[in-house]
Amino acid sequence: MKTKLIITTGAALLFAAGVLANAQRDAIVASLASQAGVSSFNADAGRAMFLGNFTGGKEATPSCTSCHTNNPQAQGRTRVGKVIEPMAVSRNPERFTDPEKVEKWFRRNCTSVLGRECTAEEKGNFLAFMISQ
Amino acid sequence: MKKLTTLVSAAALTVASLPALGASPWMVENNTTKSECSDCHMAYAPGFLPERSWLAIMNNLSDHFGEDASLGDAARQEISNYLVAVAPKELRGVSSIAVPLRITDLRWFRGEHGSRLRNRAENNPNIGTMSNCTGCHRGAERGFFDDD
Numbered sequence: 596m597k598t599k600l601i602i603t604t605g606a607a608l609l610f611a612a613g614v615l616a617n618a619q620r621d622a623i624v625a626s627l628a629s630q631a632g633v634s635s636f637n638a639d640a641g642r643a644m645f646l647g648n649f650t651g652g653k654e655a656t657p658s659c660t661s662c663h664t665n666n667p668q669a670q671g672r673t674r675v676g677k678v679i680e681p682m683a684v685s686r687n688p689e690r691f692t693d694p695e696k697v698e699k700w701f702r703r704n705c706t707s708v709l710g711r712e713c714t715a716e717e718k719g720n721f722l723a724f725m726i727s728q
Numbered sequence: 729m730k731k732l733t734t735l736v737s738a739a740a741l742t743v744a745s746l747p748a749l750g751a752s753p754w755m756v757e758n759n760t761t762k763s764e765c766s767d768c769h770m771a772y773a774p775g776f777l778p779e780r781s782w783l784a785i786m787n788n789l790s791d792h793f794g795e796d797a798s799l800g801d802a803a804r805q806e807i808s809n810y811l812v813a814v815a816p817k818e819l820r821g822v823s824s825i826a827v828p829l830r831i832t833d834l835r836w837f838r839g840e841h842g843s844r845l846r847n848r849a850e851n852n853p854n855i856g857t858m859s860n861c862t863g864c865h866r867g868a869e870r871g872f873f874d875d876d
Contacts, residue, residue, distance in 0.1 A: 655794040674795070675769040676856020676863060699800075706796040 641724030651710030754871035
């Protein structure tokens with residue numbers, strides 16, 4: 596009886612945490628949509644950016660895949676060798692839930708890879724792709 | 729009076745942001761430093777480089793060893809202050825006009841990690857590079873390196 600209650604409470608809490616994470620992520624996507632002036636984002640364009648090779652940025656990082664690998668569901672590694680948890684939301688429900696963290700890494704990583712900041716539309720497309728994964 | 733209050737609170741803030749007396753140079757004890765620096769690699773302890781090297785690094789975060797590692801001003805300033813407060817002015821074996829940026833290039837480091845070790849680390853995907861201290865030294869973040 597007690598176990599059942601604990602399990603139910605645990606499941607409810609997990610569920611609540613999931614709902615909250617989704618709400619936080621949705622808010623980030625919504626804010627990007629209003630910045631970009633679009634009503635929805637294009638996951639395929641996000642995939643293309645993720646997999647693309649660029650020459651405008653820094654030599655050591657021609658692609659998002661340089662660190663995140665070409666499989667969003669897999670762990671990546673920094674250039675030093677530290678593990679990066681998967682970017683796919685299905686594998687890592689914490690992803691893209693803290694607006695400051697999301698902005699910080701888009702700023703850094705787009706500059707490293709593309710040699711410029713990403714537009715709100717590019718960011719939204721990237722998130723749409725990772726949410727679909 | 730307002731001026732005095734401002735002065736006092738500024739002083740209090742300065743004191744609060746100073747590291748505790750006797751802060752260890754061999755592990756990172758400032759939370760912002762620990763969390764920001766450890767996203768891509770272990771947060772290396774301030775004792776590994778002289779103060780001027782840390783400043784050079786902190787003033788060029790947009791090209792951090794070939795990556796953009798830029799931070800907001802507040803975090804950058806807090807980390808700089810911490811490093812300056814704890815790092816040594818001079819490091820044994822480093823000329824006082826040299827500004828080394830890579831711990832892995834320091835003479836003692838190369839002495840301790842010869843080419844055989846280097847190759848082994850770089851060929852092991854779980855270690856990757858010589859900069860990944862914790863790949864071999866499990867206690868590295870607490871300043872223990874004697875487990876090799």
